[in-house]
Amino acid sequence: xxxxxxLFVPGDRPERFDxxxxxxxxxxxxxxxxxxxxxxxxxxxxxxxxxVTRRAADATLIIRINxxxxxxxxxxxxxxxEISPFAIMLPKAKGAASVRQLASHLSSAVSILPIATExxxxxxxxxxxxxxxxxxxxxxxxxxxxxxxxxxxTAREADGRYTAPYELARSLVLFGAHAAAVPAIxxxxxxxxxLGGLAAYAARARRDGFSGMMAIHPSQVEPINRAxxxxxxxxxxxxxxxxxxxxxxxxxxxxxxxxxxxxxxLKLAKRILEAGKLSDDG
Numbered sequence: 001x002x003x004x005x006x007l008f009v010p011g012d013r014p015e016r017f018d019x020x021x022x023x024x025x026x027x028x029x030x031x032x033x034x035x036x037x038x039x040x041x042x043x044x045x046x047x048x049x050x051x052v053t054r055r056a057a058d059a060t061l062i063i064r065i066n067x068x069x070x071x072x073x074x075x076x077x078x079x080x081x082e083i084s085p086f087a088i089m090l091p092k093a094k095g096a097a098s099v100r101q102l103a104s105h106l107s108s109a110v111s112i113l114p115i116a117t118e119x120x121x122x123x124x125x126x127x128x129x130x131x132x133x134x135x136x137x138x139x140x141x142x143x144x145x146x147x148x149x150x151x152x153x154t155a156r157e158a159d160g161r162y163t164a165p166y167e168l169a170r171s172l173v174l175f176g177a178h179a180a181a182v183p184a185i186x187x188x189x190x191x192x193x194x195l196g197g198l199a200a201y202a203a204r205a206r207r208d209g210f211s212g213m214m215a216i217h218p219s220q221v222e223p224i225n226r227a228x229x230x231x232x233x234x235x236x237x238x239x240x241x242x243x244x245x246x247x248x249x250x251x252x253x254x255x256x257x258x259x260x261x262x263x264x265x266l267k268l269a270k271r272i273l274e275a276g277k278l279s280d281d282g
Contacts, residue, residue, distance in 0.1 A: 002275070003027055003138055003183050003212040004228035005221045006062065010035040011044030017051050023218035024225060027060040032076055033067075033091050041072060045079035052083045061085040062113060067092035068101060077105050087111040087137045092118045092145070095125025099132040111137035113185070116176065117169040118145035126176035139177035140185035140214065141170055160197070174209055186210040192217035202227035211275070230276045238276075241269035 007025035009016050011032045020028045030051065036044045052061055063085050066072035084107055090098060093114030102112055112135050116126050123146075129139055143155040143166050155166040162170065170187075177184035186205035189198045202213055202224050213224050230238070237256075244254045245266050253262045 001026075001060065003060075003185065005215055005224040006185065006212060007215045007218065007221055008035065008064075008188075011048045011063075012036050012040040014047040014051060017047075017055075019218065021055070021059055023221045025215065025218075025221045026212070026225070027062050027086065029062045029064055029089055029214070030085075031064045032072075033064050038072075041066075041075070045076060049079055049083055052080075052085050056083065056085055062087045062089050064089035064091060068098055081105075084109055087113050089113045089115065089140075091115050092122070094119065094122050096128035096132045097125075099129070099135050103132075103135045111135065113138050113140060115140055115142050116173050117141040117143075119149055120146070123169060123172065126172045127179065129176050129182075130180040133180045133182060136180060136182045138183040138185045138212070139173055139180060140187060141173040142187050143169070178209065183211040184209060186213040188214045188216050189220065190216065192220055195219065195223055199223045199227060228275075230272045234272050235276050238269035238272040241265055242273065 003026050005025045006027045006029055007020050007023055008029045008031055009020040011030050017028070017030070030048045032041060032044050032048065048063055052063070055061060063076075063080060065076040065080075065088055068090070088102065088106060088110060090102055090112055093099065093116055095116075099112055099114060106112070114129065114136070116122060116129070116139055126139075129136065143162060146166065146169060147153075147155045152163075152165070155162055157163060174184045186202070189201045191197060198220055205213055206228050210228075212228055215221055215224055240256055241254075241261060244256055244261075245251075248254060253260055255261070
């Protein structure tokens with residue numbers, strides 16, 4: 001399964017659930033946490049329970065619960081105990097221990113997608129996710145809660161780039177995901193009207209090694225899917241590389257179009273072809 005685009009929808013807005021599915025997103029995140037007020041959480045739980053019961057068999061649905069060790073999370077787990085979404089998104093995750101704790105409440109068929117950077121202590125646990133790979137469908141991060149937790153004025157420069165501490169958090173999640181052999185999911189681009197900026201942001205994420213990205217508005221889905229799908233020229237290059245190495249199995253270096261390529265390029269080519277195959281399969 002490919003997770004290029006993961007679209008958030010508030011759990012207390014059931015009239016938006018089917019529209020989110022129709023957006024073309026690879027997964028829909030039904031949110032019980034930040035986008036839902038405390039008084040609306042019971043309504044959201046009921047709406048999410050009903051929707052997942054009806055649609056889990058034909059849609060990739062992820063439920064973002066409230067943080068562990070909160071009464072809201074306890075209520076979430078009770079309300080959702082009888083359903084099986086594709087995954088549970090875990091906010092305020094604190095490494096492998098928190099994944100194990102949540103997994104003890106879930107069916108083995110339900111994966112976990114931790115948000116790995118929302119508290120200062122969580123930063124030091126990112127490497128531990130490789131110990132719980134079997135429970136994970138990916139690893140993601142966020143740049144909103146962490147600056148608030150440490151009293152930072154902002155996570156971004158005036159031009160929108162992340163400041164150094166948050167570039168570090170992003171990079172650690174990227175490497176932590178690959179160390180755990182799970183997809184690295186880029187965080188949201190908050191200005192949903194700026195589709196040009198989104199396209200550049202998503203292209204940078206793919207360049208750096210992320211395999212997908214979260215979205216906050218249906219208009220963001222198509223640019224994200226496009227950014228994380230290999231185009232025809234990439235597929236052509238990858239096919240040539242794989243074919244060239246297959247024709248010379250005893251060599252570690254080949255030449256294509258005037259460039260010397262070695263085994264890391266072969267690995268990249270295979271990843272591109274696999275990504276293209278997943279896109280073709282839907």
